[in-house]
Amino acid sequence: MLSYVGRRLALGLFTVWAVSVLSFLIIQLPQGDFVTTHMTELADSGNSSAVYEAERLRAEYGLDQPIFVQYFDWIGGVVRGEFGMSFDWNRPVADVIGDRLVLSMVVSVAAIIFTWAVALPIGVYSAVRRYSIGDYTLTFLGFLGLAVPNFLLALVLMYIGFAVFGTDVGGLFSAPYENAGWSFAKAWDLLKHLVIPAIVLGTAGAAQLIRIMRANLLDELRKPYVITARAKGLPERRVVTKYPVRVALNPFASSIGFLFPQMVSGSIVVSIVLSLPTVGPLLLRALQAQDMFLAGAIVLLLGVMTVIGTLVSDLVLMWLDPRIRHAT
Template sequence: MTAFIIRRLLWMVPILLGVSVICFALLKQAPGDPVAILVADARQAGQQISVEDRARLREQYGLDRPVYLQYTDWLGQVLQGNFGVSTRTNAPVHELIMSRLPNTLRLMGAALILTFAIALPLGILSAYKQYSRLDYFLTSFNFIGISIPQFWLALMLLYLFGATLGWFPTRGMGSPYAEPGLWNSIVDVFRYYTLPVISVTLVSLAGYMRYQRAAMLEVIRQDYMRTARAKGLSEAVVILKHGWRNALIPILTLLGYILVLLIEGSIVVEVIYSWPGMGDLAVTSLSQRDYPVVMAIVMLSAVGILVGTLISDILYAVVDPRVRYD
């Protein structure tokens, strides 16, 4: 297992290098110029920017150098733990990331827990009650959940429960006017987290429930399930002890896929609900051509997905003793 983990960690290096090259090249091919945006903002503020000032800004951010040299400069800084300076705010990129990352982790963590808590038991129940009304209802829900665009769902939840009914706030992650006290803090967190967490959860819930149902149906037909029933074990013990653990094995391999969905979903949700997280920062930075921030977010997301995939492979071996990584 140790050798396998080391090999996987070493394989991450060329993968991350390839991601950085592709992302850097795509950003450089995109229309727009960071200096032109800075000049436009300065003119709107009533400031005059000369040609010399433009040249100085391009030199300051290294935009006057060839693209391959810009990439090697950026890579050299990253290897030293420095992601550069934001062209939009002139603040260190790592400070911007660290100010937003905890908010995104809270959102994704709550959505991941809710996804597992709902999808696993409902997927098992749907398989156990195959071809029943409950199974048809849950299967229909899965198809609808997979088909609905997430941005549309988030907007509908925002419009219905936020703007129309006024049950939940429409933006932000906390009220600055919340009354002190533990209970008031819990209520405030619940009100601000409910709609964003539901919007992110529904992205992965339908697909995950569908996979759990398929895995459980495969397990139910196995001989050891009939043997367990023949021994006189209760149906709950047969399903939960003998069935669920074996049905969980293929589901663990989807952890990396779920992380991709959560990252993708968090970007859309953070923009719609003005959630001060990484997704909102990524969209704002991309629109402002703030390339250092965008590159840092892309690389951090790639690392998270690769680590999540590695963890799922390790858990696969833990759950299934037959699996051995030589």
């Protein structure tokens, strides 16, 4: 067990390093850089000192150095906990990401709770009551949830909220609390605003997990050990919940690998539509502005969360399924 975890940690560190190299190179691929874009704006406004300002900024941020020197300067700072300065915001990257990262995690945790709370009982019900009216109804709703894009659902809910209830369901805070310090009232306001983002972000994932849970549980219910348990006279509830549901939970554990990075990024389009102050729109803005230190830090953070999520997923799978534990 410990040797397995050690191997996964070593592989995870290598993966994070590879992600840092690839993300830094990809961000550098477009022609020019942030200084080029900024100086073009100055030149268009009639500023004659654009050339000298560009040289000063490139020297200040180290953009006049070869790309490998820039990478090692950046990754060395990351190791020390310094992610560099954001060109676009003119602030340390850690300060720019900080609040948005916390809110991204809160939104995504709410979406994950909604996804699992909906998918688990409905998936079990659909498998146990297969081909019933309830199963057909839930199957239809599941396909509908997969077919409707998240951003379209967000627009529909925003229209209903405004047209029917006369309220704006966008954002995470009411106007009085947007710039206020944290308090119990602000936290409660945040919880009230989390309902719509959780539903929008969790609908497609819940619909997918319902179908997976139903298929896996149906497969388990046909196996000999379940037939034997029924023949021995065990209550049907115990027959279903003792082992088949536990084995069918494997997809839930496997989903942790991609749910962790979703905590950081979320759905960029949905965040823009709902005006959510999360990391997703920040990443889009950083890429458009070629703010390489900010974009690189967010992409690296996504890679780290993916590695952590995959490790946690593997450990949970080993706990749920003894077959996997013995195979390692």
